[in-house]
Amino acid sequence: MDTADELRIDAPHRELLDQILDKWSLSVLNELCERPCRFNELRRAIPQVTQKSLTATLRRLERNGVIEREVASTRPVAIRYRITPLGKTLRHPIDVLLAWASQNMPAIERAREEFATRESEDAGM
Numbered sequence: 001m002d003t004a005d006e007l008r009i010d011a012p013h014r015e016l017l018d019q020i021l022d023k024w025s026l027s028v029l030n031e032l033c034e035r036p037c038r039f040n041e042l043r044r045a046i047p048q049v050t051q052k053s054l055t056a057t058l059r060r061l062e063r064n065g066v067i068e069r070e071v072a073s074t075r076p077v078a079i080r081y082r083i084t085p086l087g088k089t090l091r092h093p094i095d096v097l098l099a100w101a102s103q104n105m106p107a108i109e110r111a112r113e114e115f116a117t118r119e120s121e122d123a124g125m
Contacts, residue, residue: 019064020090021097024049024057029083032067033091036082066090 009017019025027046031037037045042054049057058081061067066087072078101108 016064019060020066021094022057024053025061026094028054028057028061028081029066029087029090029094032081032083033088036070036080038078038080042081061087 020029024046027049028042031042031045039054039058042058043049043051046054058067058069062069062081065084067081068084070080070082072080
């Protein structure tokens with residue numbers, strides 16, 4: 001992104017936003033903002049996510065420095081995930097986006113309905 005006047009989303013920005021704002025990442029971040037969790041705790045907290053998707057999501061978030069993986073030297077070995085200080089800085093912008101979505105959902109629903117109506121009228125021509 002260049003200046004405050006010009007919004008340009010380059011490939012690295014787009015890739016990062018895709019990885020942080022995807023369906024499972026938001027759910028994982030929501031859980032980890034509350035407390036550190038083990039893998040199975042996250043699976044129980046987000047029952048719709050598959051093991052494969054959760055594993056991939058945790059790796060992406062860890063790679064981006066948003067969460068960290070902590071290995072406890074217990075028997076059996078316990079791995080906990082926690083949000084990093086960098087990850088905590090995401091809370092405010094995500095809350096702003098969610099507030100925008102909530103505030104504008106009626107207008108968005110109207111636009112979707114109008115679009116669907118136009119699409120069906122165009123298909124009936």
